[in-house]
Amino acid sequence: MEIDIKKDLTSNWFKLLQDSICDDIKMLENNKTKFISTRWRRNKSKDEGGGEYKILKNGKVFEKVGVNFSKVYGKFPKKFQKNIPGASKDPRFWASGISVVMHMQNPQIPAMHFNTRYICTTQNWFGGGMDVTPALDDKTEKSRFHKTLKEMCNRHDKKYYNKYKKWCDEYFYLPHRNEPRGIGGIFFDYKRNNFEKDFKFIRDVGVTFQMLFNDIIKKKINKRWSLKEKEMQYIKRGRYAEFNLLYDRGTKFGLQTGGNVEGILMSLPPIAKWK
Numbered sequence: 516m517e518i519d520i521k522k523d524l525t526s527n528w529f530k531l532l533q534d535s536i537c538d539d540i541k542m543l544e545n546n547k548t549k550f551i552s553t554r555w556r557r558n559k560s561k562d563e564g565g566g567e568y569k570i571l572k573n574g575k576v577f578e579k580v581g582v583n584f585s586k587v588y589g590k591f592p593k594k595f596q597k598n599i600p601g602a603s604k605d606p607r608f609w610a611s612g613i614s615v616v617m618h619m620q621n622p623q624i625p626a627m628h629f630n631t632r633y634i635c636t637t638q639n640w641f642g643g644g645m646d647v648t649p650a651l652d653d654k655t656e657k658s659r660f661h662k663t664l665k666e667m668c669n670r671h672d673k674k675y676y677n678k679y680k681k682w683c684d685e686y687f688y689l690p691h692r693n694e695p696r697g698i699g700g701i702f703f704d705y706k707r708n709n710f711e712k713d714f715k716f717i718r719d720v721g722v723t724f725q726m727l728f729n730d731i732i733k734k735k736i737n738k739r740w741s742l743k744e745k746e747m748q749y750i751k752r753g754r755y756a757e758f759n760l761l762y763d764r765g766t767k768f769g770l771q772t773g774g775n776v777e778g779i780l781m782s783l784p785p786i787a788k789w790k
Contacts, residue, residue: 518635521710525633525717526586526611532721533584533613537569539725540580543732548574550582555775563589568778572785576732579618581781586611587774591636595771600705601636609635610772612643613721614765616782617728622748623738624731625649625656625697626755628782629724630765631717641713642704644679645724646687647731648697648755650748656734657698660727664701667723671716679703689758696758704764752787759783 537550548571556565566585571577590606597603612632619626631643647660661680668675683702688695701720706713759766759782769779 516710518639521633521639521714522609522611522635524714528714528718528721529586529611529613529631529633530584532725533567533569533582536613536615536725537582539729540571540577540582543576543729543736544571544574548572548577553775553777555778557587557589557773557775563587563773566775566778568775568781570781574620576620576624576736577617578620579785581614581616581778583614583778583781584612585774585778587772589773592771599634599636600640601638605637607636608772614782615724618752618784619732619748621735621738622650622740622744623653624735625653626752626784627724627728627731629721629728631720633717638707639710640705640707641717642706643717643720644683644686644700644702645720645727646683646697646700646702648751650751651744656731660698660700660731663723663727667719668701670719671712675703675716676701687758689754689762691761692754692757694754696754746788749786749788750790752784753789756783756787 550569550571552567552569554565554567557563564587566583568581568583570579570581572579588609591599591602591608596606602608610632612630614630615628617627626648629645633641665676668679679701680699683699684695686702687697687699766779
């Protein structure tokens with residue numbers, strides 16, 4: 516399959532998924548709260564792609580949710596080339612992806628994160644994952660979340676779940692606090708075995724995330740919460756902000772490749788606290 520066809524297939528899927536996820540979010544909000552959509556270009560002086568990020572704030576369910584689509588291309592800066600597979604030989608790159616971060620009004624409902632991407636240099640690969648960060652413990656929810664992820668992974672390869680769960684546990688970790696960011700999930704990168712099989716997996720990851728966030732929210736949307744629990748949520752959000760600013764690869768990649776700053780930092784919570 517020609518590389519241009521692969522680029523079109525992946526970027527079209529990521530855009531379609533962005534629209535579908537936003538439709539679900541609007542339905543959860545009973546269509547009473549609207550997204551603010553911002554289109555951006557990577558380089559205004561020449562064609563290097565861009566994207567669109569959609570943010571909804573102060574809804575009944577979502578305190579802030581961002582859904583970002585991007586399709587960018589150009590050349591990696593010299594200092595960045597050695598860290599990217601295939602870029603040391605040729606600095607040109609193409610990348611497309613979708614990222615979603617959800618921060619909830621109700622502290623009973625966890626914060627949720629998802630992203631998938633396809634990157635092309637002289638090598639081409641998929642990456643992505645999803646994880647959940649609750650402010651309050653819920654062992655039943657954790658068990659159900661991981662059971663669903665395992666079933667999804669097993670549809671493609673029985674080795675995926677344990678491998679990608681371990682990768683997620685190690686990645687979404689705050690070493691300066693010696694604690695995980697949340698209850699984990701799956702994380703993978705440099706996935707380039709077989710395009711058709713890998714792309715099928717990527718689509719399943721996106722659809723599974725869509726199913727999971729709808730299920731988690733609908734189960735807890737009417738649960739009562741206290742001010743003490745809201746304070747606990749604010750403290751947990753502080754951890755979330757620390758990770759995204761200090762360690763997150765996507766944040767670093769976006770900033771170092773000339774991405775839209777507001778779109779990159781949309782993952783940060785609207786209000787966070789530190790003790």
